Amino acid sequence: MSMDAPVSLPDAEEILPYRLLAPERPFAPVVFTSAHSGRVYSTDLMSGVRLCPSSLRRSEDCFVDELFDSAPLNGAPLLAANFPRAFCDANREAWELDPGMFSDRLPDWVNTTSSRVVAGLGTIAKVVASGEPIYAVKLPFAEAERRIYTYWRPFHDILSRLIGDIKARFGYCLVIDCHSMPSGGQGKRANSRPVDFVLGDLHGSACASRVTRMAEALLTGKGYLVRRNDPYAGGFITRHYGRPAEDVHVLQIEIARALYMDEARFERLPGFSAVQRRIADLVAAITLQVHDLIG
Numbered sequence: 494m495s496m497d498a499p500v501s502l503p504d505a506e507e508i509l510p511y512r513l514l515a516p517e518r519p520f521a522p523v524v525f526t527s528a529h530s531g532r533v534y535s536t537d538l539m540s541g542v543r544l545c546p547s548s549l550r551r552s553e554d555c556f557v558d559e560l561f562d563s564a565p566l567n568g569a570p571l572l573a574a575n576f577p578r579a580f581c582d583a584n585r586e587a588w589e590l591d592p593g594m595f596s597d598r599l600p601d602w603v604n605t606t607s608s609r610v611v612a613g614l615g616t617i618a619k620v621v622a623s624g625e626p627i628y629a630v631k632l633p634f635a636e637a638e639r640r641i642y643t644y645w646r647p648f649h650d651i652l653s654r655l656i657g658d659i660k661a662r663f664g665y666c667l668v669i670d671c672h673s674m675p676s677g678g679q680g681k682r683a684n685s686r687p688v689d690f691v692l693g694d695l696h697g698s699a700c701a702s703r704v705t706r707m708a709e710a711l712l713t714g715k716g717y718l719v720r721r722n723d724p725y726a727g728g729f730i731t732r733h734y735g736r737p738a739e740d741v742h743v744l745q746i747e748i749a750r751a752l753y754m755d756e757a758r759f760e761r762l763p764g765f766s767a768v769q770r771r772i773a774d775l776v777a778a779i780t781l782q783v784h785d786l787i788g
Contacts, residue, residue: 508533510647512558512573520568521780522663524655525561526730527671528583528648529554531574538580543629544621549579550759551622554673555750561671563773567780572652576644579618579627583648584670584728587641589615596631616641622675656734656741665740667704667783670730674747676756689717689752693727693745699735700742703786704779708744711778715771742787748772 532553534546542549558573565571574583588603591610594617599605613619617637620626652668659666674691690712694700705721712719727735727745735743750756753768 508535508644509575510644511575511651513651514562514565514571514573516565516568516570518568519570519659519662521783522659522665523564523569523667523669523780523783524652524659525564525569525571525669525671525776526652527554527558527561527571527573528730529574529578529672530556530558531576531578533575534577538577541628541630541632544625544627547759548623548625549577549621549627551675552579552618553577553759554671555754555759556761556765557671557673557748560748560753560769560772561669561776563769563776564780567777569776569780570655572648572655574644574648576640579621581640581644582614582616582618583645584672584730585609585614585616586729587616587645587649590617590637591615591619594619594628594632595634595637597634599634616645652730652734660740663788665787666742667700667779667787668730668734668741668743669779670728670743670745672725672745672747673750674725676749676751686718687749687751688720689749690719691723691725691747692719692721693725693731693747694722694743695727695731695735696722699727699731699737700744701737701787704742704744704783707778707782707786708746708775711775712771715774737787740787 530553561571586604589607589610590599590603590605592599592605609615617640618627656666656668692705692708694705709719725745725747731743731745734741753765754761
């Protein structure tokens with residue numbers, strides 16, 4: 494099997510919800526997360542699915558965990574989901590569900606009206622990024638519960654613990670939430686080339702502006718076109734954990750897939766390593782300067 498192919502396992506029990514790459518010596522009050530790079534498509538998760546794994550992979554943040562894998566060398570942990578975003582989205586609330594997807598009535602406390610649910614991209618997605626429906630049949634609500642308790646909750650339990658431990662040690666914590674965006678997904682302004690990076694800080698409410706400015710300046714200095722909060726201001730991780738008044742800051746980083754991968758073949762481009770080195774420079778700058786930026 495190609496190392497770029499999605500991994501398929503026989504049983505859900507064999508899937509660990511996440512990978513945690515921890516530094517030997519944690520000296521930076523930073524956590525890097527990759528909630529959408531999981532690519533373990535188990536037999537049970539494929540039950541009732543009408544699409545092939547290649548179609549499902551359009552929703553992945555392919556190789557983003559690899560782009561940021563220098564985090565542990567810079568004293569910061571990297572937390573990456575193993576489960577695919579198409580089956581359970583860790584960057585959503587736990588219970589954003591479309592009632593039309595399920596064979597039984599959803600509890601009244603489930604969020605059925607968010608903009609993400611309306612778009613078909615709730616915690617359990619109805620469609621892939623291209624808009625194609627994922628399922629040929631309706632799911633029981635018990636399946637949503639199983640996925641959320643088996644995958645979503647462990648991911649957020651460990652993220653919450655990491656943030657709490659770092660804040661207890663340093664007094665503050667910065668989360669860098671790492672994502673990718675498909676070609677055309679980031680928008681293009683008149684007479685300009687597509688954007689390379691979008692930095693999302695909920696328009697300044699989730700992260701100290703000094704952090705966003707530093708990341709923007711470094712990436713711009715490397716020749717990239719960078720935009721803030723348009724069209725990605727931040728998802729659930731940014732909204733939920735980004736509380737500067739409580740000394741927890743979150744910056745979401747979206748990188749254009751066209752920079753580093755063949756989006757049709759799900760393969761790294763020859764220039765992947767060069768992009769990875771530039772990301773490593775960003776990781777090093779963030780971990781070195783974080784004390785001055787939010788300390």
